[in-house]
Amino acid sequence: MNDVASSIRSNPLRTRDDVALLFHQLSSPLKKYFTASRSRIHLGETNVHYGLNIAGMEAFSRVLWGLIPLTAGGQDSELWIDYLEGIRSGTDPSHEAYWGKISGTDQRMVEMAAFGYGLALVPEKIWEPLRPQERQNLYNWLNQINSFQLVNNNWQFFRILVNIGLAAVGMPYDQEKQQEAFDRIESYYLGDGWYSDGNNPQLDYYIPFAFHFYGLLYANIMREKDPERSQVYMDRAALFAKDFPYWFAADGSALPFGRSLTYRFAQAAFWGALALARVEALDWGVVKGMVLRHLRWWMQQPIFTGDGVLTIGYAYPNLMMAENYNSPGSPYWALKTLAVLALPEDHPLWMSAEQPLPDLEKIKYFSHPKMMICRNEEQSHVYALTSGQHMNSIHGQNDAKYAKFAYSNQFGFSIQKGLYGDGQIGGDSMLFLSEKDGYFRGRKQCEAAAWQSGALYSRWKPWRDVTVETWLVPVNEWHIRLHRIDSKRKLDTMEGGFSVPLEKYGQHSLPLNDISCTRLQAASGIAAVFPWGTSGVVNLLGDRTEQLVTADPNTNVLHASPAYIPALKGAVEQGVTWYGTAVFAHAGTGDVHEKWSAAPQLFMREESLPQTAEKIPVFSEASGKTMELLPVKKWAIIHNRECVMEITPNRSCN
Numbered sequence: 001m002n003d004v005a006s007s008i009r010s011n012p013l014r015t016r017d018d019v020a021l022l023f024h025q026l027s028s029p030l031k032k033y034f035t036a037s038r039s040r041i042h043l044g045e046t047n048v049h050y051g052l053n054i055a056g057m058e059a060f061s062r063v064l065w066g067l068i069p070l071t072a073g074g075q076d077s078e079l080w081i082d083y084l085e086g087i088r089s090g091t092d093p094s095h096e097a098y099w100g101k102i103s104g105t106d107q108r109m110v111e112m113a114a115f116g117y118g119l120a121l122v123p124e125k126i127w128e129p130l131r132p133q134e135r136q137n138l139y140n141w142l143n144q145i146n147s148f149q150l151v152n153n154n155w156q157f158f159r160i161l162v163n164i165g166l167a168a169v170g171m172p173y174d175q176e177k178q179q180e181a182f183d184r185i186e187s188y189y190l191g192d193g194w195y196s197d198g199n200n201p202q203l204d205y206y207i208p209f210a211f212h213f214y215g216l217l218y219a220n221i222m223r224e225k226d227p228e229r230s231q232v233y234m235d236r237a238a239l240f241a242k243d244f245p246y247w248f249a250a251d252g253s254a255l256p257f258g259r260s261l262t263y264r265f266a267q268a269a270f271w272g273a274l275a276l277a278r279v280e281a282l283d284w285g286v287v288k289g290m291v292l293r294h295l296r297w298w299m300q301q302p303i304f305t306g307d308g309v310l311t312i313g314y315a316y317p318n319l320m321m322a323e324n325y326n327s328p329g330s331p332y333w334a335l336k337t338l339a340v341l342a343l344p345e346d347h348p349l350w351m352s353a354e355q356p357l358p359d360l361e362k363i364k365y366f367s368h369p370k371m372m373i374c375r376n377e378e379q380s381h382v383y384a385l386t387s388g389q390h391m392n393s394i395h396g397q398n399d400a401k402y403a404k405f406a407y408s409n410q411f412g413f414s415i416q417k418g419l420y421g422d423g424q425i426g427g428d429s430m431l432f433l434s435e436k437d438g439y440f441r442g443r444k445q446c447e448a449a450a451w452q453s454g455a456l457y458s459r460w461k462p463w464r465d466v467t468v469e470t471w472l473v474p475v476n477e478w479h480i481r482l483h484r485i486d487s488k489r490k491l492d493t494m495e496g497g498f499s500v501p502l503e504k505y506g507q508h509s510l511p512l513n514d515i516s517c518t519r520l521q522a523a524s525g526i527a528a529v530f531p532w533g534t535s536g537v538v539n540l541l542g543d544r545t546e547q548l549v550t551a552d553p554n555t556n557v558l559h560a561s562p563a564y565i566p567a568l569k570g571a572v573e574q575g576v577t578w579y580g581t582a583v584f585a586h587a588g589t590g591d592v593h594e595k596w597s598a599a600p601q602l603f604m605r606e607e608s609l610p611q612t613a614e615k616i617p618v619f620s621e622a623s624g625k626t627m628e629l630l631p632v633k634k635w636a637i638i639h640n641r642e643c644v645m646e647i648t649p650n651r652s653c654n
Contacts, residue, residue, distance in 0.1 A: 004029055004308030013296045016341070016350050020075055022295065023066045023338055027079060029308035030063065037097035038082045039090035043309055044328035046319065050107040052327070057099050059329020060086055061111035064118055066335030069272075069342035072121040080125050087126070091137040102144045105151045107325070112142050113158040113214070116165030120221045121342065127169045139171050146174035153188075153198030154206050156181040157214035164221055182229070185211070193239030194368035200392045202402070203369040204258025208244055208270035209336060212237045216273035217339075223277075234279045241274060241281035245290065245357055246364060246373045251380040252293030253409045255373075256557050258401050259391065261314045262326050263333040264303065268294040272339035275349045284348040285355030291340055292354060298334075302505055310334065314412075314557040316505070321415045321557050323395035363474050365456075370449055372456055374474045379587040383408040385472045385479060387458035388449030403443045404429040405472055405481060410533060410587035411498035412558030414551055414565075422549045428499040428556075428565045431470070431483055431579070433462050433572075434492045443468070454645050463489065473637055473645050475600045477586055480637050482541070482602070482647055483579040485572050493544070497566045497583045499551055500528050500535040501559035519548065520596050527584060527596055528564040534586040537566045540602040541580030544570035580635075600639040 008025050012018055033041045040056025041063070048055050060083075067079055089097040102108050115138070118126040127135060145162050159181045163173040188195045188211070195211040196203055215233035223230045247255045247267075254267045271291045274281060301315045310331040311317035343349055365372045370388035375381065389402045400415045406429040407413050414426035425432060425440045432440035441462040448459040456472040465488040473480040481495070518529035520536060526546035527536025539546065551563045568581060580602045586592045637645040 005302075005304045008299050008304070008308070011299065013292050013299065014354075016073075016343075016345060019292075019295070019338060020070060020073075020341055022299070023070050023335070023341065024077070025308070026310070026332075026335070027063055027066065027077075030059075031079075031082070033059075033309075034082055034086070035097065037089040037095070038086035039097040039099065040086070041329060046312065046328060048107075048327040048330075049324045053100075054107050055327035055329060057090065058107065058111050058327055059332060060090070061114045062329055062332035062335065064114040065333065066338040066341070068114070068118045068121055068126075069276075069339045071125055072342040073344065075341070083126070084129055087138060088130070088134050091134070091141040093137070099141060102148060104148060105155070106148070109145050109148070109150060109155065109158050112145055113161040115142055116158075116161035116163070117217060119165030120161075120168040123169050135169075139166065142166065143171075143173065146177045150181070150184075151198075152184065154210035154214075156184045157210065157218075160185075160218060161214060164218065168221070185215075189236070190368050192368060193236050193241075193243060196368075201370075201389050202258070202391050203389065204402075205260065205263070205267055206258075208240065209263065209266045209333075212240055213269050213273045213336060213339075216270075216277040216279065219279075220273075220277045230277075234277055237270075237274055237277070238279050238281040240270075241279070243366060244270060245282075245286075246360055246366075246375070247382070248290055248294065248357065249375070249380045249382045249409045250293075250357060250377055252290075252295075252297035253380070253382075254294065255382055255384055255407055255409050256314060256412050257384060257386075257407045258389075259323055259395060259398075260326075260333075261401075261557060262312050262322060262331050263336075264310075264314065264331060265295055265298040265334045266336050269336035269339060272337055272343075275347065276339055276342055282358060283352070283355055285352035286358055288349050288352055289354040289356060291337065295337065303331075316560045318554055318557065318560070320417060320554060321397055321400075323397075325395065365451055367451065370451075370456070372472070372474060374479070376477065376587070379410070381408065381410045381585070381587040383411075383585065385456055385474060387456040387470070387472060388446050390445040399442060399444045400426050403445065405431075405443075405470070406479065406498065406583070408498060408585065410558075411500060411535060411585060412556045414499050414555045414563070415557065417552050417555050422494055422567070423552050424555070426555055427494060427496040427549055427551065427567060428563075429496060429583075431468065431481070431493065431495045433466065433468075433485075434494075435489060436492050436571075440494065443470075452647070455647055465489065466491070469649070471647050471649075473647070475582075475637060475639050475644055477584060477595055478600050478639070479583050480540070480600055480602070480645075481579075481581040481583065482635060482649070483581075484649055485577045485579065486575070487572055487577070488574055490574060491572050493568075493570045493572060493579070494549070495537070495544075495568045495579065495581055496549065497537040498535040498585045499556045499559075499563040499565050500530055500533050501556065501561045501563045502530075503561045504530075504532045504559060520593070521546075525568075525582070525599065526566050527592075528566055529592060531589055533588060534584065534592045534596075535564070535566055536584040536596060537568055538582040538584070538599045539568050539580070540582055540600075541578055542568075542570055544568040544579070598640060600637055600644070603636045603638060604634070 041059035219230035371386040418424035430442040446458040469484040471482040520527040525538030
């Protein structure tokens with residue numbers, strides 16, 4: 001273990017001083033990577049769609065998200081010497097290190113927001129030391145954001161933050177463009193504290209660490225000058241604060257879901273901004289606990305280079321899961337969570353003792369993000385069943401990040417390394433179909449998605465002439481998937497449960513061949529049992545065989561090692577085929593045999609069947625064969641001799 005990472009891991013992260021120390025620990029390794037002009041930080045050679053020249057400026061800018069609140073909270077840093085020099089050279093059009101004129105939807109617009117934040121909170125550091133011409137240069141460079149259209153999503157806030165920063169130091173700005181940005185933000189609001197990230201069905205971490213984070217910064221800065229809008233942003237954040245704890249587990253980890261996961265502990269940035277805006281939506285001890293546990297969890301992950309620089313990836317360095325806008329400096333947006341450093345020592349957050357998560361329901365449906373979040377507090381396991389989200393822009397691994405059936409803080413999710421072969425397709429938590437050639441397709445976008453009295457329904461098309469309808473139902477440590485496949489093609493199928501790693505960072509160092517994995521067989525299912533977790537699937541309906549698929553290394557966002565994915569494989573003919581699957585997940589140690597043996601069951605209810613009821617094949621566990629066609633109205637899910645859910649497949653879901 002290198003000295004820098006070791007020192008970070010040894011930081012207890014219990015107090016305000018500990019968090020301030022964390023900023024210094026994270027920023028100190030960057031000093032040697034400043035360019036000669038100090039206007040860029042060059043952290044690596046991996047590239048992005050906007051090029052390494054802008055990427056260096058991006059890294060420079062993103063450190064400000066930690067430096068500014070540190071300074072606003074009363075502490076100082078020698079970094080300001082470098083930053084003033086970098087600002088002078090970067091905004092001087094006659095200097096060879098000039099950051100340049102922007103054009104179109106430019107990444108530099110994103111990075112300008114941090115400067116607006118700084119002008120509003122610490123003008124004595126970022127503005128007042130500049131000479132008149134240097135101030136004019138900084139103003140001219142920032143004011144470019146008012147001359148171009150912004151991306152129709154969270155980018156609207158970048159203009160807002162720049163302009164309130166300019167106003168804070170007495171400089172003019174385009175009020176018409178500012179109002180245009182406000183109007184766009186309003187058009188994205190869905191209600192109940194939720195936004196969409198633009199006009200598309202995409203609700204991910206950009207809601208807390210972008211929309212609410214920036215809205216709360218605005219409220220903190222503009223509370224007196226724009227009290228009405230500030231109150232709107234605070235009220236919405238208070239509503240969201242009731243839902244967002246569900247995304248976190250007791251150990252501080254959070255659900256990996258959606259894009260930009262390389263921003264890592266920015267997942268908790270919302271909570272710091274909530275405190276900064278003085279929105280008391282939850283007990284301050286609860287908020288403090290969520291921030292500090294989250295930071296502690298992340299600092300124990302192998303996310304640093306040998307000299308202490310944050311890497312691209314999630315729980316370990318991983319370029320395969322990156323988007324085309326992830327540069328070597330991009331991960332430093334995680335410093336947004338250090339907004340808590342702007343709070344004075346006597347703020348009630350710092351004066352309160354850490355408290356655990358609030359009392360949360362074990363299963364809760366959220367209509368706006370179209371997900372059911374399920375929790376097992378004893379295992380610190382949180383997973384979401386999802387149907388209906390997708391991303392219109394193509395940045396990389398969209399299907400894996402939005403369209404899987406399930407996402408877990410303990411088992412993560414897998415990305416695609418390739419489309420050929422079951423080890424490369426990221427086969428967990430999805431039903432994949434292939435035209436018998438080894439190339440697989442899963443769910444990408446839902447034609448329809450609905451909540452049906454305890455079940456998540458979706459209709460999706462892997463091909464134009466293949467329609468799959470899926471119902472997802474949580475049942476304790478299990479969840480049930482029911483699929484109706486209407487195909488005009490002969491297809492092979494593979495359906496995977498959760499991915500469980502063959503070794504886990506910090507818990508096992510034996511050679512892979514020496515690691516003990518217990519295989520639990522059932523009459524029609526299989527599970528892989530490791531000391532750190534168990535994953536299994538049981539076939540409830542359909543003619544399929546069970547298999548442990550070995551997934552390639554570096555395909556799961558949480559675990560770098562190869563992994564087992566318990567899977568069911570089958571084939572469908574032209575026409576209608578039904579599948580039913582029980583998926584089991586148990587995080588951590590403990591005897592799982594009894595729980596595994598008590599799998600939910602799927603039964604037909606035949607009473608009161610209409611004459612037009614569809615006929616489907618029924619799989620008999622007794623004979624192990626597909627029996628005669630019978631009319632069906634409802635499927636009943638039975639667990640521990642109780643009916644926990646009835647699903648009506650012939651219900652219309654448009």
